[in-house]
Every structure is written in structure tokens, then in C-alpha cells.
Amino acid sequence: MDSESTVPTCYRHPAVECHVRCTRCERFICPDCMREAPVGHQCPECVKEGKRSARRARTLAGGRVSATPVVTYLLFALNVLVYLAEVVRPEIVDRFSMVGARLVGPDGGHLSADGAYFVFGTLRTEGVAGGEWERMLTASFLHVSPFDGAFGILHITLNMVALWQLGRVVELMLGRLRFVVLYLLSALGGSVAQLLLADPGQSSVGASGAVFGVGAAYYVLHRRLGADLTAVNRFMVLLLLWLVVSAGFTSWQGHVGGLLAGGAVAAAFAYAPRDGRRAAVQTGACAALLALLALATVTRVAELTGSGISL
Template sequence: MTERSGQAGDATNGPVPTAPVCYRHPDRATYVRCTRCDRPICPECMREASVGHQCPECVSEGRRSVRPARTAFGGGAAGRQGYVTKTLIALNVLVMLLSIVLARSGTAVAGGGLGGLLGGSTPLTRWGGVLAYASYVPFGPLHGIAAGEWYRLITAMFLHYGLVHLLLNMWALWVLGRTLEAVLGPLRFLALYLIAGLGGNVAAYLFSPQNSSTVGASTAIFGLFAAIFVIMRRLGRDTSAILPILVINLVFTFTVPGISIAGHLGGLVTGALMALVLAYAPRMRRTLFQAAGGTIIALVLLGLVLVRTAMLAG
């Protein structure tokens, strides 16, 4: 009887086992497996994890399941960078430069109110300021919001009479805006700013003489003053430093000639209302409640504009 010795690959011992290959690169052998799905992964596909390594698909799936960081009022964490505040400041500065260029006169920079510190009117401020219903020249065509120029309710908050007027408002926006944007998030802060500015301009339209024109970001700035008080109170923080600054600004509003009292108070009230909506929205349906509240405020302002327009042009 003859003997047979077993050899690799013969029928007695079976095939030689082969090394597993990467699921993304079949030509690469590997003994490392994804700690989540257990698929073989080569060094190129390995992604560091808290324990072991993961494949690219499991890493992407894990990122999708992680909720993005939100502020206390539902806003995005990107607000900490202050992008909206910086953009608003840049936009106001660019509009001021355009206003000076179009004026072709030194009075656009200085020579107006406050003993010559504030600049005078320019073609751009005349075009975009809050004007109720009047003509630019005697017996000329009528202009203003009642004449259908509703864009003035928005453009007026980006226009200024001279550099001093601009610098005072932009300093306040820089101080208040960064804090509020970080707390509220970019979109909610932008909504607050625009609605407060709109509210101030609507108040100027309602209560100012129909032939007077007003411009300035201070309508929105006063809204930010009210909002930061409401927001800080909601967060349980100290607000003792805010009230004196707000009182000083109100004193200037009532004592300095040429300042739109209605515009400042309108922005203050509207900003406070919008801040209350943002700060006290129920957590379960916060975004829906905030959006609905902002829409209601905007619709009320629109209704007031319609009433005033009917009174002037009806």
C-alpha cells in the first residue's frame, strides 16, 4: 500500500485561505475592518474614530446624524462670527460713498445739522429717504410713499446725512449687532434688524410732516437697544448697563433738533416686540412661532402704511 503526503491545494486539505480585500479597492489586501459596519478597509480608506477606524461611508452617516449647534433661541452658531453685522456695516458705508459721489458737493460730508457736523441732503437721500407725499420743487410731480414709492421704507435705513451721522450709527451697530447676532444667529438677527428698521420708518411715515424726509439706520439701532434688553433679561443676565445708554439716546432724540422722534420710538417699540417673539417662542415649535410672529408684525406695519396712504392720496 502506497502512502500520499498532503500538499497545499490538493483535495485532502482544501484551498489555501486568502487575505480579505478592501471593499473599495479590491486589489488591496487588508486585515483592518470598520468598527461600525465590519467591512475590510485599506489604509487609504481608514478614518480615525474614538475606537478603531471607520470607513468613509460610516463617517459620513455619523456626521449626518449629529445635530448642528444651535443658540438658546434656535439660531445657528455661525452668528458668533458676526457676518451679518459686518455685511450691514459694509453696505451702509458703500451707500454713503455712493451718496457723496452723486452729490458732487462737500455738503454731503458736512455742512448740515448739529452745527455743520451732519451732512446735507444728496440726490440719493432725496430718492430713498422716508418722504410721505410732496414734490421736490414747487409745482413739480409728487413723490413719496403715498405716491407709490414704497421702497423708501427699506432704503431709508441704509442712507445717512454725512459721515458723522454714519459713524455714530455704525459704532452702535458694531457694539450691539455682534452680541445679538451671536445670541440669536444670523437669520434671526437679520430679521430683527430689518423689522425694527421698517417699524421705525413706518412710524416716521405716519407721524412726520408729509413734506419732511428722514434717513438713517437709527430706526433699526433703537430696535437693537430694545432687543438686547429683552434678550439679556430672558437669559437672566445683568441689564443695568443697558438702561443708562438707552436713556441717554432717548434724551438726545427729544432734545437735538432734526432727529426723527417718531422714527426712533417706532424702531424701539418694533424691536422690542420682535425680540419678545424671538426670546419667548415655545421650544417645541420655536421656528414656526418666530416666523409667524415676525410675519404678523410686518403685516400690521403694512396695514398702517395702507391707512396712511389712503389718507394722503385717497
């Protein structure tokens, strides 16, 4: 027998003699193919396979772990940019604010509740009841203009400080995609509550509904983790106090709607079973909430248009 035929060679480099086996597939590998492993060495293919099969770290809700709250930064920047745009063009607020239904004359003027504004010509309906559904989300990126008083600067400042402090924490606990869903459903929940409970002709703007939803998620997620709730409870007291105090000069309906929607979404994310059903349960819960909000909106719009829009 030829002794040379029994000399082991690298399976990737047949011309290279070697005497080391991959600890995973047990094939012979040369020094160029050796990769450090917890025990011994592995070949390049086994290393790649190990990386593909390695279980990735997940957040509490099952999202991908990230070190940077990119979505929070983007939402913060978007709110600030929109605010600067409305300072330059104040008419943006009137066009994209949350309005249930109000009558507008041919010259663009609004018909007042007491009928003091009188016009000749055809009146039209503007707002959600007039088919401007986008207002239910665009309003959450607008804020009171500084031209409308001192509260203008304070309005966006308070919301952005809260978003910056809460959003960065909640986003890292949920993951980016789930945080986006939470934020948008909270904003939508605030607009639906505004549509159902407020004067349909009342205009409202602000990220408060979405921020209250993020605040509710902050509380729910910390409870789910079993963390020390002393500081969290103190925060919730401040949040509820702000809700009461702000009722006199902001849309408390939007705050309550965002708080309830955000809490519901966060509970669905945090308490879904940690198995293969988790994504399906979370998706189903969010879809159910969205359907409920849509049903409430359609019902209210039908009531407004069917009754001739009560102002």
C-alpha cells in the same frame, strides 16, 4: 474546504487580507480604509454618514453658528458707501429719504405748509403716499449730509459705532439670516412709526430705527440667557437717555418704532419653543408683524390721499 476562502478581506479592497472590523457597520477594513473613531476604527462610508447625521451647533434662536459677523460688516460698509455717495450727489437724500406725503411743483420745488411757495401748473404728490414705497427702507441707509451742518458727521458716526458694537454681538446670538430679518423689520418699523406719528411732509433719514431695534434685541436676548444684566441694564438706560435727548433734533418716532419692532422680533426668536415648531413660530411671528406694519401703512396712506394730503 479551501482555507483561503475563509480569510477575511477588506470590503472595499477584496484583494487585501485584514482582521479589523468597522466599529459601526462591522465590515472588515484594511489599513488604508481605517479612520480613527472615539472607539476603534470606522470605514470611510460610516465616517461620512456620521458627519451627515451629527447635530450641528445652533444659536440661541436656532440659527447656524458662525464665528464672523459678516452681515454686520456688510451693513456697516453699505451705510458708509451710501453716505459717501450722498456727499457726492446730495440729491440722493431728497429722493430716497422717508417722506409720508408732500406736494411738489412742476419745477421740483416743495409746497410749504403756509402756502408761501406758489407755482403755476399741476402739483404732484411725492413720498410714500405718492407710491414711492421704497423710501421706507432706503431712508435707513441714508444720513444727514455734512453740508447740512456739524450734525452730519456726528449722525452717521453715532449710528455706526452703535451698529458695530451691538450688531456683532446680536448677529452671533441670532445667526445671519435672523439678524437680517431683525434689522430690516426694525428699519421698517421705524419708518411706519414716522409715517403714523410725524408730520407727513417731514423728511427723515438714518439707521437709528434699525440700530434701536438691534439694541432692543441685545437686551431681550441677554434676559433670555439669564445673563448678568448689570451692564445690559446700564446700556438700556443710555439708550433710552439717547432717545429722550435726540427727540429735539432727530426723528424720535423712528427710534421708538424701531425699538418696539426689534424687541418684538427678538422676543419671537428667543422665546420660540425649542423643537420642530421653532422655525414655524418664528416665521409666523415675523410675518404677522410685517402684515401689521403693512396694514398700518396702507391705512395711513389712504387717509393722506383721501384727505387731499394735509400739510
